[in-house]
Amino acid sequence: MPASPGRAARSLRRVRTVAQVRAAVAEFRRRGESVGFVPTMGAIHSGHLSLVERARGTDDRVVASVFVNPLQFGPKEDFRRYPRPAARDRRLLAAAGTDLLWEPAVTDIYPPGDRTRVRVAGLEERLEGASRPGHFEGVATVVLRLLNAVKPDTLWLGQKDAQQALVIERMVRDLLVPVRVRRAKTVREPDGLALSSRNAYLDATQRAQAVAIARGLAAARGLLAKGSRSAGRLRQAIRAVWRAYPGVREDYVAVVDAETLEPVKRVRGRVLVAVAARVGRARLIDNFEWGRA
Numbered sequence: 001m002p003a004s005p006g007r008a009a010r011s012l013r014r015v016r017t018v019a020q021v022r023a024a025v026a027e028f029r030r031r032g033e034s035v036g037f038v039p040t041m042g043a044i045h046s047g048h049l050s051l052v053e054r055a056r057g058t059d060d061r062v063v064a065s066v067f068v069n070p071l072q073f074g075p076k077e078d079f080r081r082y083p084r085p086a087a088r089d090r091r092l093l094a095a096a097g098t099d100l101l102w103e104p105a106v107t108d109i110y111p112p113g114d115r116t117r118v119r120v121a122g123l124e125e126r127l128e129g130a131s132r133p134g135h136f137e138g139v140a141t142v143v144l145r146l147l148n149a150v151k152p153d154t155l156w157l158g159q160k161d162a163q164q165a166l167v168i169e170r171m172v173r174d175l176l177v178p179v180r181v182r183r184a185k186t187v188r189e190p191d192g193l194a195l196s197s198r199n200a201y202l203d204a205t206q207r208a209q210a211v212a213i214a215r216g217l218a219a220a221r222g223l224l225a226k227g228s229r230s231a232g233r234l235r236q237a238i239r240a241v242w243r244a245y246p247g248v249r250e251d252y253v254a255v256v257d258a259e260t261l262e263p264v265k266r267v268r269g270r271v272l273v274a275v276a277a278r279v280g281r282a283r284l285i286d287n288f289e290w291g292r293a
């Protein structure tokens, strides 16, 4: 029977190795329970908790993982300083109703001698991939390993990382991974800033500037709602908002086909309006999807 959203939080069991997570999930299976999975890199915020909440709605048991995956960080990126508030993460995940928390060590996921990588060609080089070469190879490789260990019924991902969700959906489809992938909508601060573990890098001044990212997207959405279909005009509208916020440095502003991530000139069918910008030492991304396939 699927879990009801009002279910009381159960006690959180923690495991470390692949064998342990498999054994714990096997216990759920013996009882006939379905499993929803929320992979994370920790630094848990309300966006992650909304995924746990959604997973509670689709499956009997919720498994979460916390693993800061070295393979998806470039050599100059923030792997070392990525926030790792382990005790707080455990508390938040437990309170949200996570049943099982998997906290693997690097060698559990990448055993010595490991050589295998997963590439989703054609999707991984665009947008984030252009700025962060190798990033999606790291994401696809770790997510396939996590899925092979947990074997969940449902995998929950956030729309904020739309390209990540697309890469994983394509990998799951192409490699016949028996899991249903679901996306949950982006959770935002009251002023619109998308929740992200990297928001922790912002000081108060930078935080005030970062709101421009969502405001730019809102301007583009407003144009679409008024009937504008020119991708160029949408990009201009976003940049016009950002010009008033000198602390926001553009990485990219893109209007792309939501399935192929190829740039479009005019908005037809489903498109993704996606942006990335640096604010202080944080690199932040956000997006929205528009239209139907």
Ligand code: PAF
Residues within 6 Å of the ligand: 039, 040, 041, 042, 067, 069, 072, 139, 142, 143, 161, 164
């Ligand atoms: O979105 C994230 O936190 C990570 O990219 C993921 C999916 C957990 C893989 O490391």
